[in-house]
Amino acid sequence: MSTPAPEEGTRRGRGRRPADEVRADVLHTVGELLLAEGLADLTFERIARASGASKTTLYKWWPSKGTLALDAYVHAVEPTLAFPDTGDIRADLLTQLRAFVHVMTETRGGHVLTELIGESQADADLAAAYRKLYSSHRRRLAEERLQRAQEVGQISASIDVRVLIDQLWGAVYHRLLIPDEPVTDDFVVALVTNLLDGIGPRPGLTPAAGTER
Amino acid sequence: MSTPAPEEGTRRGRGRRPADEVRADVLHTVGELLLAEGLADLTFERIARASGASKTTLYKWWPSKGTLALDAYVHAVEPTLAFPDTGDIRADLLTQLRAFVHVMTETRGGHVLTELIGESQADADLAAAYRKLYSSHRRRLAEERLQRAQEVGQISASIDVRVLIDQLWGAVYHRLLIPDEPVTDDFVVALVTNLLDGIGPRPGLTPAAGTER
Amino acid sequence: MSTPAPEEGTRRGRGRRPADEVRADVLHTVGELLLAEGLADLTFERIARASGASKTTLYKWWPSKGTLALDAYVHAVEPTLAFPDTGDIRADLLTQLRAFVHVMTETRGGHVLTELIGESQADADLAAAYRKLYSSHRRRLAEERLQRAQEVGQISASIDVRVLIDQLWGAVYHRLLIPDEPVTDDFVVALVTNLLDGIGPRPGLTPAAGTER
Amino acid sequence: MSTPAPEEGTRRGRGRRPADEVRADVLHTVGELLLAEGLADLTFERIARASGASKTTLYKWWPSKGTLALDAYVHAVEPTLAFPDTGDIRADLLTQLRAFVHVMTETRGGHVLTELIGESQADADLAAAYRKLYSSHRRRLAEERLQRAQEVGQISASIDVRVLIDQLWGAVYHRLLIPDEPVTDDFVVALVTNLLDGIGPRPGLTPAAGTER
DNA sequence: AACTAATCGAGACGGTACGTCTCGTCTTGGC
DNA sequence: GCCAAGACGAGACGTACCGTCTCGATTAGTT
Numbered sequence: 001m002s003t004p005a006p007e008e009g010t011r012r013g014r015g016r017r018p019a020d021e022v023r024a025d026v027l028h029t030v031g032e033l034l035l036a037e038g039l040a041d042l043t044f045e046r047i048a049r050a051s052g053a054s055k056t057t058l059y060k061w062w063p064s065k066g067t068l069a070l071d072a073y074v075h076a077v078e079p080t081l082a083f084p085d086t087g088d089i090r091a092d093l094l095t096q097l098r099a100f101v102h103v104m105t106e107t108r109g110g111h112v113l114t115e116l117i118g119e120s121q122a123d124a125d126l127a128a129a130y131r132k133l134y135s136s137h138r139r140r141l142a143e144e145r146l147q148r149a150q151e152v153g154q155i156s157a158s159i160d161v162r163v164l165i166d167q168l169w170g171a172v173y174h175r176l177l178i179p180d181e182p183v184t185d186d187f188v189v190a191l192v193t194n195l196l197d198g199i200g201p202r203p204g205l206t207p208a209a210g211t212e213r
Numbered sequence: 214m215s216t217p218a219p220e221e222g223t224r225r226g227r228g229r230r231p232a233d234e235v236r237a238d239v240l241h242t243v244g245e246l247l248l249a250e251g252l253a254d255l256t257f258e259r260i261a262r263a264s265g266a267s268k269t270t271l272y273k274w275w276p277s278k279g280t281l282a283l284d285a286y287v288h289a290v291e292p293t294l295a296f297p298d299t300g301d302i303r304a305d306l307l308t309q310l311r312a313f314v315h316v317m318t319e320t321r322g323g324h325v326l327t328e329l330i331g332e333s334q335a336d337a338d339l340a341a342a343y344r345k346l347y348s349s350h351r352r353r354l355a356e357e358r359l360q361r362a363q364e365v366g367q368i369s370a371s372i373d374v375r376v377l378i379d380q381l382w383g384a385v386y387h388r389l390l391i392p393d394e395p396v397t398d399d400f401v402v403a404l405v406t407n408l409l410d411g412i413g414p415r416p417g418l419t420p421a422a423g424t425e426r
Numbered sequence: 427m428s429t430p431a432p433e434e435g436t437r438r439g440r441g442r443r444p445a446d447e448v449r450a451d452v453l454h455t456v457g458e459l460l461l462a463e464g465l466a467d468l469t470f471e472r473i474a475r476a477s478g479a480s481k482t483t484l485y486k487w488w489p490s491k492g493t494l495a496l497d498a499y500v501h502a503v504e505p506t507l508a509f510p511d512t513g514d515i516r517a518d519l520l521t522q523l524r525a526f527v528h529v530m531t532e533t534r535g536g537h538v539l540t541e542l543i544g545e546s547q548a549d550a551d552l553a554a555a556y557r558k559l560y561s562s563h564r565r566r567l568a569e570e571r572l573q574r575a576q577e578v579g580q581i582s583a584s585i586d587v588r589v590l591i592d593q594l595w596g597a598v599y600h601r602l603l604i605p606d607e608p609v610t611d612d613f614v615v616a617l618v619t620n621l622l623d624g625i626g627p628r629p630g631l632t633p634a635a636g637t638e639r
Numbered sequence: 640m641s642t643p644a645p646e647e648g649t650r651r652g653r654g655r656r657p658a659d660e661v662r663a664d665v666l667h668t669v670g671e672l673l674l675a676e677g678l679a680d681l682t683f684e685r686i687a688r689a690s691g692a693s694k695t696t697l698y699k700w701w702p703s704k705g706t707l708a709l710d711a712y713v714h715a716v717e718p719t720l721a722f723p724d725t726g727d728i729r730a731d732l733l734t735q736l737r738a739f740v741h742v743m744t745e746t747r748g749g750h751v752l753t754e755l756i757g758e759s760q761a762d763a764d765l766a767a768a769y770r771k772l773y774s775s776h777r778r779r780l781a782e783e784r785l786q787r788a789q790e791v792g793q794i795s796a797s798i799d800v801r802v803l804i805d806q807l808w809g810a811v812y813h814r815l816l817i818p819d820e821p822v823t824d825d826f827v828v829a830l831v832t833n834l835l836d837g838i839g840p841r842p843g844l845t846p847a848a849g850t851e852r
Numbered sequence: 853a854a855c856t857a858a859t860c861g862a863g864a865c866g867g868t869a870c871g872t873c874t875c876g877t878c879t880t881g882g883c
Numbered sequence: 884g885c886c887a888a889g890a891c892g893a894g895a896c897g898t899a900c901c902g903t904c905t906c907g908a909t910t911a912g913t914t
C-alpha cells in the first residue's frame with residue numbers, strides 16, 4: 001500500500017502541484033481571457049484568480065503580462081498559417097496574404113495580435129519574446145518562399161527579398177495598427193501587383209516615352 | 214496677522230489661473246517627461262505634480278494619458294517634415310523617406326511615436342486622435358505628392374496611390390514596430406526601387422535571354 | 427436645485443469623503459475586530475475591507491497596525507479607570523488595583539492590552555504611541571495620588587514614589603504577561619501590604635532582636 | 640563516469656543528515672540571527688536559507704518561529720545567572736538584581752528576551768514553552784533563596800515570597816517592557832529597600848514626632 | 853552486501869498580506 | 884464660478900513569508 005490513506009475529504013491542500021499541470025491551466029485560462037476581453041484588461045491578479053495559480057508562480061515563469069499573453073496566444077490561439085508553394089509566386093502571395101488578412105480582421109485573435117505588438121513598444125521582454133516566438137519564424141517562412149521564386153526567375157536576382165516582406169505583410173500591419181484606410185481585398189491585390197509589376201509607366205506599352213532613368 | 218506671508222518663493226496658492234497658461238504649462242511638462250522617460254512611465258499623477266496643474270484640470274481636457282501625450286508630442290516635440298517636390302518622384306520619395314527614417318531612428322521622438330501607436334491599440338480615444346491630429350494629415354501630404362507624379366506620368370494611371378503609402382512608410386513602421394530587421398539606408402532605397410521598377414524579371418531589357426541567370 | 431440628481435441607485439462613488447467620517451468608521455471597525463479576534467489576526471487588508479476605507483487612507487494616518495489598534499483601543503474600548511482619593515492611601519491603592527485587575531482579567535480588553543504591549547516590543551512607533559497616549563498618563567495619575575499620600579505622611583519622605591508604581595501595577599503586568607502565577611485578590615492585597623509594612627521582621631514586635639542595620 | 644566529483648568544496652548534496660547535526664546547525668544559526676537582527680526580522684524562510692536546513696525539517700521540530708527562537712536563546716545565548724547565597728538576603732537580592740539588569744540592558748540578549756515575551760502574547764505555544772523552559776525555572780531559584788531568608792527570620796513568616804518576585808524582577812520587567820522610566824541602579828536599590836523596610840512612616844524610630852515634615 | 857525505508861535538501865505550490873502606486877471621483881478652501 | 888490641492892475608494896503591482904507538498908539524493912537499518 002504505497003498510497004497514503006486520504007483520511008478526511010479530498011481537500012487538495014496548498015502543496016506543490018506538477019509544474020506542467022499548472023502551466024497548462026494558466027495558458028488555457030489566459031487564452032480564454034484574451035479572446036474574451038483583450039490584453040488591456042488582463043492582469044496578473046485576475047489570471048491568478050481565474051486559473052487557480054498563485055501570483056508567485058506566474059511571476060516565476062513570465063516577466064510581464066505581455067509575455068504571458070504571447071505564450072498563451074502562441075500555444076492556444078494562433079492558427080498556424082501555412083505557406084503555399086504552387087510554383088506561381090503571384091498566386092501564392094495572394095493566397096497567403098488573403099489568409100493572413102482573414103485571420104487579422106475576421107477573428108478575435110487579430111486584435112490580440114495588434115495589442116501584443118502595441119504592448120511590446122513599452123515592454124522589452126515582450127518585444128524580444130515576440131520576435132523569438134512569432135515574427136522571426138513567420139518572416140523566415142516568407143523569406144524561403146520568396147527565395148525559391150527568385151531562384152526560378154520569378155523575382156529579379158538583384159532584389160533583397162527581405163524588403164518585400166515589409167512591403168507586403170508590413171503594409172497590412174500598417175493599416176491594422178493605424179487604421180486610416182481599410183484592409184480590403186483590392187488592397188491586398190494591389191500590394192502584390194504593385195511590387196511584381198512596378199508602378200512606373202509600363203515599359204514597352206509606351207515605346208516612345210521611356211521616362212525613367 | 215495669522216495669514217502667513219506669501220512673499221517667499223513663487224508658491225502659487227490654489228486660486229484660478231488662465232486656462233491657456235495652464236494648458237501651456239501642462240503640454241510643456243509632458244513634452245519633457247516624454248522625451249526623458251517615454252510614455253510608459255507617464256502618469257496623470259506625475260504630470261499633475263510636475264506641471265502644477267491639478268488632476269481635475271487634466272481630466273477635464275484629456276480623456277487619457279495617451280491623448281495628452283499625443284497633444285504634447287504634436288505641439289512640442291514633432292519636427293514638421295516637409296514634403297519636397299522637385300518634379301522627380303523617385304528622388305523626392307527618397308528624400309522624404311530618409312528624413313522620416315532619420316527622425317524615427319536618431320531622435321528620441323521616434324520612440325515616443327512608436328509608443329503612441331502601441332498605446333493606441335488599447336485606447337480608442339488615442340487611436341482616433343492619432344488619426345485626426347497626425348497620421349491622416351501626413352498621409353494626405355504623401356497622397357497629394359504621389360497624385361501629382363501620377364498626373365505627369367511618373368506613376369501608372371491604374372495605380373491606387375494610397376496603397377503605395379503603406380508599401381513605403383508602412384514598411385518602415387513595420388521594421389520600427391517589429392524590429393526583426395534594421396532600418397538601413399539600403400532598405401529605404403530598396404523600398405522605392407522595388408515599387409517603381411517592380412521586382413519581376415526585367416521585360417524588354419534582355420529580349421533573348423528570358424529569365425535571369 | 428443645487429442637489430445633483432442621483433440618476434441610478436445611491437452608489438456612493440469613489441470620491442473623497444469627509445476625513446472625520448472616515449476616521450470614525452475605521453476606529454469603530456477596528457475596535458470591534460480587536461475585541462472579537464485580538465491583535466494577532468488584525469491586518470490592514472481586513473480593516474480596509476471591513477471599514478470601507480482604502481488601504482491608502484489607513485497608511486496615511488497610522489504607521490502600523492499596532493498604532494491603529496492602540497488608537498481604536500483608547501477611543502473605543504478603554505474604560506477610564508478613576509483614581510480614588512479617600513485620604514487613606516492603603517484603601518485607595520487596593521481599590522484602584524482591584525479595578526485594574528478586574529478590567530485586565532475579566533474583560534476582553536485586558537488581552538488586547540497585553541497584545542499591544544507585546545507588539546510594541548517590535549514596533550518602535552507603537553511603543554512611543556503607547557507611552558504617549560496611555561501609560562505615561564496612567565503613571566502620572568498614580569504618581570500624583572502617591573505624592574499626596576507622601577505629603578500627609580502616609581508614605582515616608584525618602585521614598586521615590588515612581589518606583590512604587592512598578593512594584594504595584596508593574597507586578598500585576600508581570601503576572602499578566604508571564605503567567606506563571608495567577609492574579610488573585612490575595613496577590614493584590616499582598617502587593618500593598620508588603621510595600622506599606624515592609625517584609626522584614628516587625629520592629630517593635632520583637633524588641634530584643636533588631637536584626638536589620 | 641557520470642558521477643560528479645564531490646571533492647570540490649563542502650557542498651553537501653540533498654541526502655539525509657544526522658538529526659543532531661541538523662539541530663545544532665539550526666540553533667547556532669538562529670542564535671546569530673537573533674543577536675544580529677532581533678526576533679522581528681526572523682523568519683522560517685531565512686533560517687532555512689542561512690542554516691542549510693529545509694523548511695520541512697524546521698516545521699517538524701518547532702511549531703512557530705517564537706519557539707525556535709526561544710530554543711536557540713536558551714541553548715546559545717542565555718548567560719546562566721547564578722543566584723548567590725551569602726546569608727544576607729538584602730545583599731544577595733541586590734547582587735542578583737544588578738546582574739539581571741546588566742544582562743537586560745547592556746547585552747543584546749536583553750532585547751531578544753523582551754521580544755520573546757512580546758511574541759508570546761500572541762503565540763500560546765511560545766508562552767507555554769517560555770514558562771516551561773525559562774521563567775518558571777528562574778522563578779523557582781528566586782523562590783528557594785527567599786524561602787531560606789524567611790526560615791532564618793530575615794523575612795517575616797507571614798509573607799508569600801512568590802509575590803516578592805513580581806515586586807522585584809516583575810518591576811524591572813515592567814520598566815523594560817513599557818519604558819516610561821529608565822532602569823537605573825537607584826531604581827534597583829529602591830526596589831529592595833522599599834520592600835524590606837516598607838514605605839510607611841518609620842514606626843518606633845521617632846515616637847514623639849509622628850508624621851514627617 | 854544489497855535492499856528498503858526513512859529522512860534529508862531543495863524549492864514549487866496556493867494563499868495571504870504587505871506597502872506602494874495610479875486611477876478617476878469628489879470635497880474643501882482660496883482666488 | 885473655477886481652480887489647486889489632495890483625500891478618497893478601488894484595485895493592481897511585485898515581493899515576502901506562510902505552511903504544505905513533491906521530488907530526488909542520501910543514509911541507516913534491516914535482510
